[in-house]
Amino acid sequence: MDATSSAGRGSTEREELVDALVQAGFLTTAVLTRVGAEHDLSLTQLRVLAILRDRRLRMSDLADYLGLERSTMSGLIDRAQQRGLLARATSATDGRVVDVLLTARGTELAEQLFAQITDALLPVIGSLGRAEQRRLTRLLTMMLTAHVMRHHDATR
Amino acid sequence: MDATSSAGRGSTEREELVDALVQAGFLTTAVLTRVGAEHDLSLTQLRVLAILRDRRLRMSDLADYLGLERSTMSGLIDRAQQRGLLARATSATDGRVVDVLLTARGTELAEQLFAQITDALLPVIGSLGRAEQRRLTRLLTMMLTAHVMRHHDATR
DNA sequence: TATTGTTATACTCTATAACTATA
DNA sequence: TATAGTTATAGAGTATAACAATA
Numbered sequence: 284m285d286a287t288s289s290a291g292r293g294s295t296e297r298e299e300l301v302d303a304l305v306q307a308g309f310l311t312t313a314v315l316t317r318v319g320a321e322h323d324l325s326l327t328q329l330r331v332l333a334i335l336r337d338r339r340l341r342m343s344d345l346a347d348y349l350g351l352e353r354s355t356m357s358g359l360i361d362r363a364q365q366r367g368l369l370a371r372a373t374s375a376t377d378g379r380v381v382d383v384l385l386t387a388r389g390t391e392l393a394e395q396l397f398a399q400i401t402d403a404l405l406p407v408i409g410s411l412g413r414a415e416q417r418r419l420t421r422l423l424t425m426m427l428t429a430h431v432m433r434h435h436d437a438t439r
Numbered sequence: 440m441d442a443t444s445s446a447g448r449g450s451t452e453r454e455e456l457v458d459a460l461v462q463a464g465f466l467t468t469a470v471l472t473r474v475g476a477e478h479d480l481s482l483t484q485l486r487v488l489a490i491l492r493d494r495r496l497r498m499s500d501l502a503d504y505l506g507l508e509r510s511t512m513s514g515l516i517d518r519a520q521q522r523g524l525l526a527r528a529t530s531a532t533d534g535r536v537v538d539v540l541l542t543a544r545g546t547e548l549a550e551q552l553f554a555q556i557t558d559a560l561l562p563v564i565g566s567l568g569r570a571e572q573r574r575l576t577r578l579l580t581m582m583l584t585a586h587v588m589r590h591h592d593a594t595r
Numbered sequence: 596t597a598t599t600g601t602t603a604t605a606c607t608c609t610a611t612a613a614c615t616a617t618a
Numbered sequence: 619t620a621t622a623g624t625t626a627t628a629g630a631g632t633a634t635a636a637c638a639a640t641a
Contacts, residue, residue: 300572301560303579308467309486310586311460313506325630330465342600350469355632357601362630379599379640404457410585411578416456419578422571423459429566430466481607481632498623511609513624518607535617535622 314403318396327351328363332385332393335369339384368392470559474552483507484519488541488549491525495540524548 294302312326319329327349334340334348346356360383363369368389374380385393408416450458468482475485483505490496490504502512516539519525524545530536541549564572 296569296573296576297561297564298557299580300564300576301557303576303583304463304467304560304564305471305556306583307460307579308464308471310583311464312468315461315464316506327631343598350472351631352633353600354602354634358631361601377599377641381600400461401454401457404460405453406589407582407586408453408456408460410582410589413452415578415581417452418574419582420452420456420459422567422575422578423463424455425571426563426566426575427459427462427466430563433562433566483608499621507608508610509623510611510625514608517624533618533622537623 310407311404314407315400318399318403321399322392322396324396327359329396331359331363332368332389332396335383335385336390336393336397339372339382341374342381342383345383363389466563467560470563471556474555474559477555478548478552480552483515485552487515487519488524488545488552491539491541492546492549492553495528495538497530498537498539501539519545 315329316326319326324332330349331345334345340348342356342360343353345360346353349356351359360369360371364371367386369383369385372382372384374382408419411419471485472482475482480488486505487501490501496504498512498516499509501516502509505512507515516525516527520527523542525539525541528538528540530538564575567575
């Protein structure tokens with residue numbers, strides 16, 4: 284699909300891996316963007332639905348997850364709320380806090396979205412054999428787990 | 440970092456892989472976005488610099504690469520040009536065509552940018568051993584190559 | 596006083612539609 | 619007439635700064 288990459292240039296092993304990761308990242312992002320666009324959802328809106336699929340979160344937690352400002356979240360949630368995809372609920376214990384949660388309509392859309400994303404990525408992962416797929420899952424998971432643990436340490 | 444993911448739910452092997460790919464995609468995108476932001480560059484501007492690092496391209500080819508409209512490219516190139524990062528050059532053989540290429544300043548920034556991206560991803564890939572890194576590179580490359588070939592067939 | 600969220604403002608990114616210039 | 623690119627316009631996404639409400 285692209286290149287922030289283009290490798291070449293007598294690249295080292297590490298650079299090859301960085302390049303492959305970046306290209307794979309653009310590929311999956313392109314798929315998510317396309318599926319989102321089919322439902323008039325930006326990548327960010329799609330991520331909001333994904334995050335809220337199995338929990339409710341306060342505005343500020345959502346902003347932290349996405350790496351956005353709280354003021355940006357206000358606008359994003361406004362627009363999704365107007366479309367009936369999610370709802371705001373003021374916390375009972377702290378009047379300053381606003382929780383966000385999916386509506387029935389939002390939940391339904393989220394399920395549909397993620398079925399479509401899986402379908403769209405099937406041909407991509409289908410180029411690998413079953414054993415290779417398992418190996419790839421294992422390697423990526425190891426990498427991601429280590430990253431999350433490190434991030435958790437740093438935030439503590 | 441995130442989740443368009445959240446796995447769980449008695450997921451199948453395929454779903455686990457899709458989830459890992461999506462999470463890895465967000466991780467690399469977050470790194471690229473952060474590094475870009477340090478230089479006041481959006482992810483798209485960063486990709487433009489990356490694509491032009493080793494070639495010059497016409498506006499419409501750039502738009503195709505990025506999956507954007509030509510009108511969108513005009514604005515993106517305008518802003519980067521005002522910053523002195525790239526230049527427009529009307530084609531000698533076809534007066535309608537506009538080629539885009541990096542300036543010396545743009546080239547310098549691009550090199551700097553990609554060194555930083557590699558640095559930022561080192562801790563992530565460093566969680567894998569040398570042999571595992573090679574295996575991951577191989578699996579991702581196989582996957583990406585198959586995708587590019589399929590895409591090429593479809594476009595032909 | 597500090598924290599949570601919203602509002603006001605400004606700029607970038609993006610698409611659609613209309614346009615200009617060249618072929 | 620068709621193609622390459624730009625301009626006009628409008629809306630979404632984003633950040634910074636100022637603000638309101640609650641703690």
